Amino acid sequence: MKAALLQLNSGDCPAENLVRTTALIEEAAASGAEFIATPEVTNCVSVSRARQMEVLHVEADDITLTKLRDLAATLGVNLLIGSLALKTKDADGRFANRSFLIDRSGNITARYDKIHMFDVTLSEAEYYQESRGYRPGSSAVLGRIDGLNIGMTICYDVRFPHLYRALAQGGAEVLMVPSAFAVATGKAHWETLLRARAIETGCYVLAPAQWGAHEGRETYGHSLALDPWGNVLSDFGEGVGVSYIEIDKNQVLKARKRVPAWGHNQPFEGP
Numbered sequence: 001m002k003a004a005l006l007q008l009n010s011g012d013c014p015a016e017n018l019v020r021t022t023a024l025i026e027e028a029a030a031s032g033a034e035f036i037a038t039p040e041v042t043n044c045v046s047v048s049r050a051r052q053m054e055v056l057h058v059e060a061d062d063i064t065l066t067k068l069r070d071l072a073a074t075l076g077v078n079l080l081i082g083s084l085a086l087k088t089k090d091a092d093g094r095f096a097n098r099s100f101l102i103d104r105s106g107n108i109t110a111r112y113d114k115i116h117m118f119d120v121t122l123s124e125a126e127y128y129q130e131s132r133g134y135r136p137g138s139s140a141v142l143g144r145i146d147g148l149n150i151g152m153t154i155c156y157d158v159r160f161p162h163l164y165r166a167l168a169q170g171g172a173e174v175l176m177v178p179s180a181f182a183v184a185t186g187k188a189h190w191e192t193l194l195r196a197r198a199i200e201t202g203c204y205v206l207a208p209a210q211w212g213a214h215e216g217r218e219t220y221g222h223s224l225a226l227d228p229w230g231n232v233l234s235d236f237g238e239g240v241g242v243s244y245i246e247i248d249k250n251q252v253l254k255a256r257k258r259v260p261a262w263g264h265n266q267p268f269e270g271p
Contacts, residue, residue, distance in 0.1 A: 001146060001247045004033035005208040007223040007236045012046035012215045014055055018064050020240070022071060028242045029075040035145065035247070037080040039208045039223070040155050040180040041097070044085050047216035049133055056095060058087045065100065073106030078145040082178020082208055083114065083154050085134075094135040099152050099178065101143035109144065112152035113137025116160055122184050130156075142170050148247065151203070155179040158193045158207075161200060168201035168262045173252045175203045179219075180210040186220025191232070199230035202256035204247055211238055228255035 006024045010017045021042055028036045043064040046052055059065060064084055072079040079102040086096045097114040115138065117131035140163060143150040151167030151174065158164075158177050167175060175197060181190055198205040204227060211221025223236040225245045234243040256262060 001035055001148065002033050003035040003037070003206065003225070003245050003247050004028035004031070005206060005223045005225060005234070005236065005243045005245075006036065006038045007209055007211050007221055007240055007243070008039050008042060009212040009240050010039075010042060010045045010210060010214065012044055012048070012051050012055065014043040014064055017043055018067055021064070022067065024240075024242055025068070025071055025077075025079070026075065028244075029077050031242070031244065033077065033244060035078045035080070035148075037082060037176060037178060037206055037208045039082045039210045040178045041083055041085050041210065042081055045180060045210060045214040045217070045219075051215075052085060052095065052133070056085055056087050058089070059098070062086060069102055069106040069108070072102045072104065076104050078103055080150070080152075080176055080178070082176070088135065090135055092135070095133055097134045097154060099154055099176070101145065101150060101152065103145055110141050110150070110152060112141035112154070113139075114154040114157065115140075115163065116156045118156040122182060126182070126184065128182070140166055140170070142167060142172055148249065149173045151175040153177055155181060158197060161197065164197045164201050164203075165262065168203055172201070172203055173249055174247060175201065175205045177205060177207040178209070179207055181220040183218050183220045186222065190220060190222060191224060191235075194224050194226055195230045195232070198226040198228060201262050202228045202252055202259070204228055204252070206245075209236075211240065228252045
């Protein structure tokens with residue numbers, strides 16, 4: 001299966017972001033991609049809660065989700081919307097950071113709410129408190145398209161390997177890590193973490209990313225695709241555009257046959 005990873009530079013206007021995202025999805029489909037993936041917060045990147053309250057919607061009313069579902073059906077492609085920032089009906093007013101797997105008919109086949117919140121202090125000038133604006137999910141999610149089992153995760157989740165092991169043991173063959181990675185941690189850890197998740201699980205790892213300057217923050221880019229042996233298949237680097245890879249389920253079987261560590265759990269005590 002030919003897969004495409006979109007690298008975006010989303011701003012804080014969902015309608016403008018949607019125009020650019022749609023164009024790249026159409027480009028990917030025209031190039032023969034059957035499975036197309038977008039980054040985290042495809043619809044809106046903003047550090048302003050007031051701006052988010054102004055432009056975001058609940059899932060049923062989100063223009064990006066509606067348009068991209070229709071586009072998937074029109075183009076006859078499978079689509080992973082890396083995530084959308086969405087309003088919820090939670091009493092505390094926090095948003096959801098939610099990923100969607102959409103089939104060739106435009107149906108939502110799986111939803112995943114980001115579990116791990118990016119609450120970190122990188123320096124005195126750069127810190128994040130994602131949990132103040134977003135409520136965490138609580139369930140691991142495995143979807144399926146065209147006979148492929150897709151493990152759904154988002155960005156900061158990549159630092160929690162037990163989640164990926166559980167997805168692989170549940171049947172995942174492809175692990176998705178759509179992201180809006182910070183530049184400092186991207187330079188230090190991005191490729192290493194993604195390669196580790198591929199090696200540990202014997203899965204393809206696909207990580208479409210946001211890149212560049214946004215309103216109030218900057219993201220690393222370097223959308224990556226790894227094969228089940230941990231080899232880098234593509235690294236988009238900087239800029240906005242599309243990268244392509246081929247997914248071959250036989251490579252999953254081959255890697256797991258060589259080193260089946262993903263299935264070698266042993267009980268232990270302590271610490």
